Amino acid sequence: MQVQDSKGTVSWIRLTDQALLEKIRELSFSRPQLIFKHSTRCSISSLALSRMEKGPASPHFDYYFLDILRYRNLSDLIAETYAVPHESPQVLVIREGECRYEESHL
Numbered sequence: 491m492q493v494q495d496s497k498g499t500v501s502w503i504r505l506t507d508q509a510l511l512e513k514i515r516e517l518s519f520s521r522p523q524l525i526f527k528h529s530t531r532c533s534i535s536s537l538a539l540s541r542m543e544k545g546p547a548s549p550h551f552d553y554y555f556l557d558i559l560r561y562r563n564l565s566d567l568i569a570e571t572y573a574v575p576h577e578s579p580q581v582l583v584i585r586e587g588e589c590r591y592e593e594s595h596l
Contacts, residue, residue: 500547502526502555511564511571514554518584525554527565529578534595538579551583 505511505525514523526542529535547553558565558578569576572589583591 499545500543500553502553505554505556505564506561508564508567510554511567514552514584515571515587517552518588519586522551522590523554523584524551525556525568525580525582525584527556527558527568527578527580527582529558531559532578535579538581538595542581 503510505514514525517523526539528539556564556568558576565576565578568574568582572582572584572592574580574582574589574592575594577594580592580594582589
């Protein structure tokens with residue numbers, strides 16, 4: 491999985507199914523996994539996405555993008571699995587099988 495493009499910016503892995511969500515948990519034992527939950531109908535979410543894409547990507551993370559309008563079931567599953575509220579925009583850092591950091595809005 492490539493985390494950065496040639497400019498060192500975020501290169502997203504699209505989160506579209508439960509199998510990948512389970513894989514994220516497994517991978518989190520070897521390196522942190524970042525999930526960005528995005529609503530295409532929300533201007534605040536679009537602003538947060540833009541800020542993330544303008545900043546440098548850490549080579550120590552894998553970056554996942556979840557479109558919550560298309561994959562609401564996955565967003566609900568994330569909320570249940572990691573005991574976090576369903577929000578957008580939202581960033582989650584999964585490490586050692588647990589959500590170690592959660593932030594929403596700006």
